[in-house]
Amino acid sequence: MKHYFFVLVFFFSMTIVAQQKQDFKYTQTSLSQVLKELQERNNISISFASDAIKDIFVTIDIKQITWVEFLSVLESETGLTFEKISENQIIVTPHTDNNIIVPIEALNDIIILGYVTNGIDKNKDGSIAVDTERLGILPGMVNTDIAQSIQLIPGISTLDESATGIQVRGGSPDQNLILYDNIKLFNTGYFYGMFSLFNPFATQKATIYRSGTSASYGDRISGIIDISSGNKIHENTKGGFEIDGLSINGYVKTPLSSKIGLYLFARRSYSDLLKTPTYNSYVDKIFTNFGVARDVNGNILELETDDDFSPETSNNTFNFADISTKLIIKPNEKNDIEFSALYTRNRLDFDFKGGDEVLVDSLITQNKGISFNWKHQSSEKQQEELTAYFSEYNSFYQNDEIKDETGDGILDLSEVNIRENNITEIGANFTSFTQIRESQKLTLGYQLSFTDLDVTISKEKPIESEREVLVQDDSNLKNALFGEYTINLNNKGLINAGVRFSHYSSLNEFLIEPRVNFEYALSKRLRSKIAIERRNQPISQLIEFNHTELRLENNLWRLSDDKQYPLLSSNQISGGLLYHHKSLNIDADFYYKELKGLTTFTNGFSNPLENLEQGESTIKGVDILLKYKRNNYKVWLGYTFNDITFQFLNLEDTPSKFNGNNDITHQFRISNSFKLNNWQFALGWQIRTGKPITPVNSYTIEIDADGENAGVVNFGAINSDRLPSFHRLDASVLYDFKIKKTDAQLGISLLNIYNRIKPLNLIYKAERKPLDDGGIAIEGTTGETPEEREIILEQVIQRFSLGFTPNISFKLFI
Structure with missing residues (x-):
């Protein structure tokens, strides 16, 4: 208390x-x-x-x-x-994002202003519009981070408190399509995803789809996050500066003429120069991945691991930087041209001494992208849009093990492990919009893209002159046609029927994706909605754990093929009711999803034994939102119920159906905000069911043929147990003031005020006991089949919640 x-x-x-x-x-x-x-x-x-x-x-x-x-x-x-x-x-x-005053009918796209809070509105097609210029204060935040802000919306959450591990209605993060100024992104975070790579100044608006997705969006089966840096040409130069507990960032928006505008955004962390309490709190969370592991009877598992890591025996250096720019050209009322560019870089160097060895890790990730967008108004009822983009993602991870291999007291480079993932994509989209009648619109489009993807996994032992290398280089050419017909019934509702035709060369398969979205006003205060859609995904992230001494998974992107890595596909239906009267919003949405093409290496799935099997998933859920406003006080409550079931028929000793790894049955969040003169206050509390885990029924230490200990484990049914529930209390305060005539803002945020730290995830690294084949011989194994051999538990990886984390921010606007 x-x-x-x-x-x-x-x-x-x-x-x-x-x-x-x-x-x-x-x-x-x-x-x-x-x-x-x-x-x-x-x-x-x-x-x-x-x-x-x-x-x-x-x-x-x-x-x-x-x-x-x-x-x-x-x-x-x-x-x-x-x-x-x-x-x-x-x-x-x-409210509009350009310097052209739009007709009042544009409000027909929005059915609720302030759906969650100021700046988060509900569109008639079911999508959520986020406008950061109007965004109100949010609990635990000192800036308008898009990735954190949208987690206030029921059905959107993260299981690891990160800014990038966003799950939309039971889908894994890699199943979300994320666009920034039409640039497709394959990575959206820094410091293992804890911080968003989106500069808060550079994200003016975003459109979020949980369901009812437009046919113009493809290649992903879960959420859509479409972000824009804006396209207004300002009359005068605007700018801003911010420093918080992690980074320094700023922006400039300047008119080059009455028809040309230029935006520039830049940010850099300073933790390599100064480590603040904010940074240290995140370090404790990320690098503390071990703890006391127990079996179902509460007995401690005594593992031979490198868990003697501590902040005192380690060193870490982390930094990130990003820069983006945009050129806006409006030669006349009929043409709107934009050029955008983005570059982000994240580097982490980490080492610690564990026993008689030194472990050194290095991770570099970066994104590069450019885009071109041209909107042309051919006539009063006809508009065309042409978009072209280039996107590149690079990830390089290296682990060095340094120890005394020869017994002469000299440390030598014993082993080098490398994981590298590179993606290059270039594409173009053409879309035609025809206003057939005042309330009817036809949209037709064509999309072309080429994706080149390579993965390198290598292991080298310099002393033994041994090296194992796996290199795979794949590509995919996509051709897609889409069309949709929209009937806008003014205040009565909306009907949108669309279809998408896609061909992927990596699969040599032609796919059809029908989509229907219906919204109708039953009365002035009550509206109904339903959406049905089929979607496919030809690329996904796989998790590979071997030789990651940071004990954090390597998420490697892979293209789907017709063999090992299947196409992800989803059939979805959702529907619900929305009640809106004055300051009260009540929204209830029900959904059902069937996913096919999952594997045991799919992002979001963990299996004690690393064997590749295919499976599918069923997701049932309910999202409920209640928001009420009175004077300068707002309160909003969000609740999500999920029932996520996995089915992998060929997994050993596993029921045909079991709880999915991301099956968080109940999630509840309550947030409050209050404004008093120049002060803004926010307080929020959230609680959710613990993540499913596989229990250890028994664990015994045996001696192998080399006289070394080997921990033999007997697992219970997969995901038949759960971690403790997660809950956290967050707060924020903002104060607006002036320094002479310049606007300024001071912000303070507190995450996890009562410092409750509990495990958020638990992963086992295990393998079957090897046969007596000249390798690691263990008595009593000769003649046994792989399924009969005992399982050796090598490591238990635990990830914990963030502890008490303060942050402070100072902003200055010109």
Whole structure:
């Protein structure tokens, strides 16, 4: 209880009385009435379309601020744009990302402004729109990180507290399609995914699909995260700077002319120069991957491992950097041209002394990408869009083992293990949009891409002059046609029917993906929805554990073939009800998914024995969201129920169906935010069921033929046990102020306030006892089949939750 008391004191002990000019107090007052009074009180002119504001009511109680500052409050509360075009003239329009004022009908795409909180809206097609410029404060965050922000949406979560291990309705992270300014990304995180590679300044908006995906998106079977850095040409140069507990970043947006704009974003970590408490907390989480392991009876498993790692016996150096830029050209009202470029780099060097050996690890990952986008308005009812992109991903991991092999007291390089993964993809998309009638639109498109992927796995023993190398180089040419027909029933609903035809050369297979999305208003306050879709994925990540002394898996991308690595495919159906009245939102969504093409090496699956088998999965789930707002206080509750079942018929000693590795039965999150003058406060708590694990029924130490200990293990049924439940309390505080005439913000966040650290995952490294073949001989094994041989447990890898983690941020805007 003392932790909760601390949070309450922390939240409400900081207040401020701003010395400004006017008081504004309204309770469920129509926006039209508020604007009318604002005009009369300040002798200004406000222009707006009545349809844009007719159903908007506001509740505000703010004292002593200027009317200009009050317009910013209204923007945050309503989601509209209040543009000051002269000293006393204001234009109110729907929020837009370019300098063209769109017709008011554009609001028809959004059915709920502030679906979760300010800046997270619900679109009619079921997608979620995130606008970081309007995004309100979120618990545990000091900046508008897209990857962390969308985890407030039920059905979107991570099992490891990372920013990149995002699972959408039971799918693994590699099953999500992630685009940044039309550049396809194969890696989205730093420091083993704990931090997002998206500079918060460089992500102005994002569209998120949990289901009901447009036919224009392909090649993935789970979520869609489509991010844009924006496309507005500003009248004057804008910029910003931020420093927090991990990195320094900044941006500049400047007009080169009235028709050309340039964006530049840059960020770099400084942990290689200064290690803060924020960084040290993440280090403890990432590198502490061992703990006390027990069998079902509570007996400790005494393993011969290198678990004597400690921060005192190790060294680590980590740094990341990213830079992105965008050139926007608007030669006239009919053409919109964009060029974007992105570069990210992540490096980690780590070493520690374990017993009589030194272990050295190095990991480098990087992304490179460029894109071109041209939108052309041929006529009032016809528009075309052409996109071209280049994307490259590189991952290189090396592990060196240094020890005294000869007994002369001299340390020698004993073994070198390398894992390398490179992907290059180039592609082009052409899309045609035809407005057949005012409420009907036809979309047709063609997509072409070529993917080249190589994997290198090597093991070298310099002293014995032994080397094993596996190199695979694969490629895939994709041709895809898609079309969809959309009927917009104004406020009544939407019907979208589409189909996608794809051919992948790596499979030499022609695939059809039908999709239907239906949304309808049953009444003014209640809406129904249903979505049915089939999707395929020709590339996925496999997990390979051997020789990773950091005890973190190597996620290696592989292209599907018609042999070892099958095509991932999914059939999905979802439906539900949405209730919206004034400040209350209640959304319930049910879904059912069938996945085929899984393997025991698929991302998100772990098996005590590394044998490759194929399987499938069934996912049943419910997502529920409740949001309520009163005055300057908001509360939102999210709950997800999941029933994820795996089926691998050929796995040994395994029931035909068992709990999936990511089967988190219950997930619940409650978040609160409160605004008081220039202060913003947020408090959030989350709890979820523990992850399924395979229990150890018994464990005994035997002596092998070499006189060494060998731990013989007997596993229980796969995933028949669970880890403890996970829960965490987070808080944030933001304070907006001015340094002379420059806007500034100070932020403080606290993750896991009561410092509860529990295992989030448990993985076994085991193998069958070898036969007496001149190798590692063990008595009593001759004549046995592989299935009859005993299992030797080599290592238990445990991953723990993040401990208490503070962070502080300072921002300056020009």
